[in-house]
Amino acid sequence: MLKIFYPAILALGLATILFSCKDDDDKGPTEGVVTGTVLALDDARSVQGVSVSAFFADNNEPTGxxxxxxxxxxxxxxxxxxxxxxxxxxxxxxxxxxxxxxAIPFTIVEGETVTLDYDLVASAVIDGGAISGTVSSDSEMISGALIIATDATGSSYSAVSDAEGNYTILNVPAGTYTVQAWLSGYNGQSADGTVEANSITGDIDILMTAGVSATLDGSVKFLATGNKAVDVSLIHPSTQQVIPGLSVSTEGTFTMTDIPDGEYLARASYNNDTLVVDPDFIVKFGDPVVTVSGGAVTVTQGDATSGVLDFAVTNSVLLDNPSNTATEIVPVEVSAAGLTFTWKPYSSTSDYVVELLDINGNTIWGGFDNSGDIPVKVITTTSTSITYDGPALLNGRTYRWKVYASKDDKSNGGWSLISMSEDQMGLIKIIE
Incomplete structure (x- = not known):
């Protein structure tokens, strides 16, 4: 049987910015606005009380x-x-x-407004509850910490603490959970809580201790491409979310500091830099696992264990049309009628897989099945273009399309990935 290797690295990606508050005397750039309407997908009713939080697109960290x-x-x-x-x-x-x-990113331009509408899908958790509390250290409230609740089976649910150190984790099945906070420079104590159906379990407060000093060294190897800045991040293994503060940029070697005790997966290359992590590297060695305990750092890649983290990156598949530019994370406006996707040929490719995602991050056309076996919904061979023939696209909504390159590989049982397009490319907005 033909096999496709679909590593978890395909789920992440994104571009560089800096957030600051507007001065009282109006010095410096002025703000822009993102606004929109949130509806329930099943009946198109307006949904009140939805928590909407902004995150930096380069490293998944919260803005507060x-x-x-x-x-x-x-x-x-x-x-x-x-x-x-x-x-x-x-x-x-x-x-x-x-x-x-x-997530599909967007760009704020000084003095301008971005409109993003969302459709919410009913949660698969029936009669779920919630966990809420605060995060603090020495009586100081901590914002921007990643809070994760995990049950005995390893299922996890998460939230981020707000500017006042408050958090609420929603849609948590009834049961008992261990809750812990994650943030660069702090070790977090865990707290236990029991969730009942359709209720909020409050006062699950997390205490954190400053002074973490663990350090991780590593390098990025560039395959068939010149060196350029690449970002490296540590993520939580169950929720796949970046640990706030644990991201660095490098053109070769790097050092990441202030890493709390815990176990993490390592990821690289979020930015639009024409580079992606080499899928073959992940197929051979798996996602690197970084374990920190008492300041000691261990990196496990496949059967190898060391104290350093090494990545290999390769050229991405370049999208042609329609797509935003690499420097402008703004969807291009297109008509759904006759919508055709085109991309540049990628060396050594025998097949391409094409995928279209909605603004919620759901695949609505193409991509892979959950088992990783071929059948895939949309696959081309030597062609570098394909016309969309999927579900109707909604006027005014934003979508993202991607291309994955593969080759015949008998050593891997048939078929394996060799590259993909970048997550911040292929942004489109449907207009009539």
């Missing part, structure tokens, strides 16, 4: 800026110029984007 939708399902957030994505959460609905799925 959030709001909730009003009675008409409308939200509005002011942000400084830069590139971001939003996370939406509401009890009874699936989080947007789902954990492990790359």
């Amino acid at each position: 800026v959030s709001t909730t939708t009003n009675a008409d399902g409308v939200y509005s957030i002011n942000l400084m110029p830069g590139t971001y994505y939003l996370r939406l959460a509401k009890l009874g609905f699936q989080e947007v984007p789902p954990v492990g799925v790359t």
Whole structure:
């Protein structure tokens, strides 16, 4: 049987910005606005009370800026110029984007407004509850910490602490959980809580201790391409979310500091830099696992164990049309009629897989099946273009398309990935 290797690295990606607050005397750039309406997908009703939080698009870290939708399902957030994505959460609905799925980013331009509408899907968790509390260290409230609740089976649910150190984890099945906070420079104590159906378990407060000093050294190898800046991050193994503060940029060797005790997966190359992590590298060695205990760092890649983290990156598949440019994370406006995707040929490729995702991060056309076996919905051979023939696309909505390159590989049982397009490319907005 033909096999496709679909490593977890395909779920992540993104571009560089810096967030700051507007000065009282109006010096420096002014803010822009992201606004939109949130509806329930099943009946198109407005959804009030949806938590909407802005995250930096280069490293998945929270900005600390959030709001909730009003009675008409409308939200509005002011942000400084830069590139971001939003996370939406509401009890009874699936989080947007789902954990492990790359969010579609957007760019804020000084003085301009970006409109992003969302459709919420009912949560698969029936009669779920919630966990809430605070995160603090020495009586100081901590914002931007990643909070993860895990049950005895390893199932995990997450949230991020806000500017006042408060957090709420929604749509948690009834049961008993261990809750822990993650943030660069801090070790977090765990706390236990029991969740009942359709209720909020409060006062699950997390204490953190400053002074973490563990350091990770490593390098990035560039395959068939020149050296350029690449980002490296540590993520939580169950939720696939970046640990806030644990990201660095490198053109070869790097050092990451202030790593808390714990076990992490390592990922690289979020930015639009024409590079992606070599899929063959992950197929051979698996995702690198970084374990930190008492300041000691161990890196496991396949059967090898060391104290350093090494990556290999390769050229990405280059998208042609329609797509935003690498420097402008703004969807291009296109008509759904006759929509055709084209891309540049990739060396040594025998097949291409094409995928279209909606703004929630869900694959709506093409891509891979869950088992990783071929059949895939949309696959081409030597052609570098394909016409969309999937479900109707909604006017005014944003989508992202991707291409994966593969080759025949008898040593791997048939078929394996060799590259893919970048997650911040292929952004389109449908217009009539």
